[in-house]
Amino acid sequence: MPEEWMQLIRDNADALMPLVVEHGLNLIGAVAILILGFWFAGRARNWAVRALGRMPRFDDMLKNFFGAIVRYLVIIVTVLAVLSQFGIETTSLIAVLGAAGLAVGLALQGTLSNVAAGVMLLIFRPFRIGQYVEVGGIAGTVKELTLFTTELNTPDNVQIIVPNSNVWGQAIRNYNAYSTRRVDITFGISYGDDINKAMDIIKAEIEKDARILKDPEPFIAVLGLGESSVDIVTRSWTATGDYWPVKFDLTKAVKEEFDRGGITIPFPSRTVYNAAD
Incomplete structure (x- = not known):
């Protein structure tokens, strides 16, 4: 390699070395801020949930919701701190993001509608954590309400994630909203049986x-x-x-007493005739 080239490389290396060192340190600092920020976001969420949990009348659904908000706020601050580490003016960036927010909002109408529906669910609270509900033909126990989704757990232990907009936009049937429920059971008896006797058996049970x-x-x-x-x-x-x-036990008890009392429960029967006869 010619001596002139070697000298050019040495001159450029001497000039670039301060920049490499400076930006390398900035990169290391940005990675450190990012890692610590995401770690602190999770811890901040847990702290917020525990702090709200000390309030005896504070609903579990609200605790998780506000905990998620705290986490997202810490993540936003972390991202802004990483950008400022590289010398990016965050104030102007925030202004640009605000101007672009409208376009992004139009593109993410479905996602934002889920957030809006989640806020409405928190305000009006048609159900709480642990209650058994049915929304849009899906039934299960409410496990968690986040900014975007509602988590249900079915009786056979299947997890179902429902977008909040589908929950708020549908009729909600809450089976645990009231302390009592009416049990309706229909019993069929044969036409030849004593109706009053059958009703007395049901009443006794x-x-x-x-x-x-x-x-x-x-x-x-x-x-x-x-x-x-x-x-x-x-x-x-x-x-x-x-x-x-009650529904299961009463059905069983009445059936057994019908058998003892000679009350019959008819079942469909079919007579088949042979065409050759």
């Missing part, structure tokens, strides 16, 4: 179950005359947590 409330008073009546059965309906009230146990 209802009175035996201490979980069934006396007020409102249980209701028993003939609902209708079916194709092969006389349908008797019973409507009784119980605590919301006892709804399914």
Whole structure:
């Protein structure tokens, strides 16, 4: 290599070395800020959730929501600190981002609608963490409400993530909103059976179950005359947590007493004729 080239490389290396050192240090500092910022964002979320958890009347859903907001705010501050580490003027950058926010907002209407729906769910709170709800044909126990989604857990332990806009934009059926629920059960008996005897059996089984409330008073009546059965309906009230146990146990108990009392429950039958006969 000619001596002139070697001298040119040495001159340029001497000139570039301060820049390499300066920007290298900036890069190391930016990476350190980024790592510490994301670590602190997670810790800040946990601190916020724990701090709000000390308030006995503060809802669990709100704790998680505000914790997520704190985390995102720390991440935003971290990104701005990284940019300033490279000498980028963050104030002008914020102005540019604000001007571009409208265009981004139009492009992300679905995402922003989820955030808006999440805020509405927090304000009106049609359900809380741990309640069993049905939204848009999807039913499950509410596990968490975030800025964008609602997490449900089905009775067979399947996780379902529903966008907040789908939750807020649909009819919400909350099965745990009230402390009591009505248990409706229909029993079909044969036309030849004694209706009053069947109703007495049902009434006796209802009175035996201490979980069934006396007020409102249980209701028993003939609902209708079916194709092969006389349908008797019973409507009784119980605590919301006892709804399914009462329904299962009462159905079983009445069936067993029907068998003992000679009350038959008809089932569909079909007679097949041979064309050759």
